[in-house]
Amino acid sequence: MSHVPYARILFIGPGLGRGASAERLQQRITALLGEAHLHDTEQDGFWQAIAAAPRPLLVVDLEPRADAAHRDWLRERIAERGDGAGVFVVCAALEDAWLDGLAALLERCEAHLPCSDVPPVPAHHAWSQIPPHAQRLLLCNGPRCTRKGALGLWKTLRQRLKAAGKLECEGGVHITRSQCQFPCDLGPTASLYPQGEWYGIRDEAAVIRLVDERLVAGRALPELRIDEPGNN
Numbered sequence: 539m540s541h542v543p544y545a546r547i548l549f550i551g552p553g554l555g556r557g558a559s560a561e562r563l564q565q566r567i568t569a570l571l572g573e574a575h576l577h578d579t580e581q582d583g584f585w586q587a588i589a590a591a592p593r594p595l596l597v598v599d600l601e602p603r604a605d606a607a608h609r610d611w612l613r614e615r616i617a618e619r620g621d622g623a624g625v626f627v628v629c630a631a632l633e634d635a636w637l638d639g640l641a642a643l644l645e646r647c648e649a650h651l652p653c654s655d656v657p658p659v660p661a662h663h664a665w666s667q668i669p670p671h672a673q674r675l676l677l678c679n680g681p682r683c684t685r686k687g688a689l690g691l692w693k694t695l696r697q698r699l700k701a702a703g704k705l706e707c708e709g710g711v712h713i714t715r716s717q718c719q720f721p722c723d724l725g726p727t728a729s730l731y732p733q734g735e736w737y738g739i740r741d742e743a744a745v746i747r748l749v750d751e752r753l754v755a756g757r758a759l760p761e762l763r764i765d766e767p768g769n770n
């Protein structure tokens with residue numbers, strides 16, 4: 539890898555500071571480059587890490603949901619902070635980089651895009667707008683709700699809403715995975731805003747009812763409410 543023309547290669551992404559996958563990635567990068575510089579984007583200090591790194595710098599963003607728009611957004615943010623000279627960005631889902639593609643990705647310099655002279659990201663892109671959703675549903679993915687099946691319920695919730703044409707669109711429902719919402723024993727817990735309703739989503743059938751009856755048809759669903767007297 540000696541012909542990769544960077545003074546530093548910085549890998550960024552969620553969770554890179556902890557856990558078995560982060561350790562394996564660190565070993566893999568060290569074996570390839572002789573050193574590993576990782577920054578967990580769920581921790582503070584990202585901009586300091588960019589500013590302090592020697593140039594030329596390649597930032598490899600392992601954000602799993604990164605796409606071209608995300609990559610250009612990041613380039614623009616680095617450029618507007620005045621840190622863009624000599625900095626290049628490439629995005630790769632962790633799985634791709636992790637398996638066989640890492641060396642090839644680092645050597646493919648034409649895919650590393652500069653953070654200087656970044657074409658402006660259109661001001662009307664979705665990240666500059668207040669979204670037109672009518673409701674927001676927070677499904678708890680905290681430590682106790684996940685042990686009661688909340689991750690599987692999240693997938694069903696997303697698929698069912700999408701199939702109904704109500705996922706994150708005008709008049710639809712924005713869904714978010716939250717940390718602990720506190721009534722763990724009554725969950726998996728979901729809360730719906732702006733109504734301020736609380737639901738206990740105990741299984742797949744319940745999440746389907748929540749979508750079909752409450753979020754799509756707009757009917758009250760008192761049987762699943764955990765904030766109704768006598769329901770818990």
Ligand code: FES
Binds near residue numbers: 679680682721726
């Ligand atoms: S872990 Fe879900 S409400 Fe506490």
